[in-house]
Amino acid sequence: MQFPRRLLGAAVLGALGTLALPASATTILFIGNSFTYGDPAGAPAPLVKSYQPNTVTDLNKSGIGGVPALFKAMTVQAGLDYTVSLETIPGAGLERHYNEKLALIAGSYDKVVLQSYSTLDAKQPGNPNMLIKYSGLLAEAFRARNPKVQIMLNATWSRADQAWTPKGAWYGKPIEQMALDVRRGYDAADAASNLIDGVIPVGQAWNRAIAAGVADPNPYDGIKAGQVDLWAPDHYHGSVHGYYLEALTLFGAITGRDPRALGANDAIAREIGIAPSTAAALQRCAAEQLEAEKKAVSAAPAA
Numbered sequence: 001m002q003f004p005r006r007l008l009g010a011a012v013l014g015a016l017g018t019l020a021l022p023a024s025a026t027t028i029l030f031i032g033n034s035f036t037y038g039d040p041a042g043a044p045a046p047l048v049k050s051y052q053p054n055t056v057t058d059l060n061k062s063g064i065g066g067v068p069a070l071f072k073a074m075t076v077q078a079g080l081d082y083t084v085s086l087e088t089i090p091g092a093g094l095e096r097h098y099n100e101k102l103a104l105i106a107g108s109y110d111k112v113v114l115q116s117y118s119t120l121d122a123k124q125p126g127n128p129n130m131l132i133k134y135s136g137l138l139a140e141a142f143r144a145r146n147p148k149v150q151i152m153l154n155a156t157w158s159r160a161d162q163a164w165t166p167k168g169a170w171y172g173k174p175i176e177q178m179a180l181d182v183r184r185g186y187d188a189a190d191a192a193s194n195l196i197d198g199v200i201p202v203g204q205a206w207n208r209a210i211a212a213g214v215a216d217p218n219p220y221d222g223i224k225a226g227q228v229d230l231w232a233p234d235h236y237h238g239s240v241h242g243y244y245l246e247a248l249t250l251f252g253a254i255t256g257r258d259p260r261a262l263g264a265n266d267a268i269a270r271e272i273g274i275a276p277s278t279a280a281a282l283q284r285c286a287a288e289q290l291e292a293e294k295k296a297v298s299a300a301p302a303a
Helices: 005-014 066-077 094-105 129-145 160-164 175-192 202-211 240-255 267-271 276-299
Strands: 026-032 082-088 111-114 150-154
Touching: 026 066, 026 094, 066 082, 066 240, 066 267, 082 094, 094 129, 111 129, 111 240, 129 150, 129 175, 150 175, 150 240, 160 175, 175 202, 202 240, 202 276, 240 276, 267 276
Parallel strands: 026 082, 026 111, 111 150
Antiparallel strands: none
């Protein structure tokens, strides 16, 4: 498993703690689909999709805040200076961003986060070939504009509809398996390009929340008392809890800050309807997953 290599140094230096403030704003672009922009409806207001859109730049000018706006709010709360942009297409893999939006997105950024289709390939679930090809091509395009850009991949979560219903590609397998398979696909994309700086383990943070009893593993049979549903009512997209956990994991991996520093009374969690005890539990899951990634990298034999 690959953790963002350039980010690892910052994370180690900060020990998931305080880092020096940047002299100027760090520019970051998030590219993805509804797993990045925070669909669908049915979650408590305000919806993640419409969260603070005035704090980020939606390159498509569709007024989306989404997970990038949650990330932005976390950086502000941490005293960091990030200029955040996003470009999203519903139901799309990275090939559509490359083929349809390259002129729009290929600017000079300090950091870029790429998120592709939820099953890796819509027609061949679990096949990473399209991800490998187009993450590499996008990395080349961004590196041409800024040779120092950090390019990271966002490995997403298991879809309950894919694991618990007979039509799902992961039906009959543990709920955690899809996220692990998706992670392997992103690791393969990382390994295939020396321009990509690592994988952010969002799906595995979800797995950790399930394993810890914070989140219910099967929304189809009801949500157990004291647990939360990470999925939206469609059992596909994230709920506010799921997107908050995604944003926490991105925040910790990208900035090197400890997500637990936001605290149980995090105003961001409160604004999207998450209880303090749940916010603290989700922060812990994100932090522990990032710590596990660091330990895995440290234990790996030198190349």
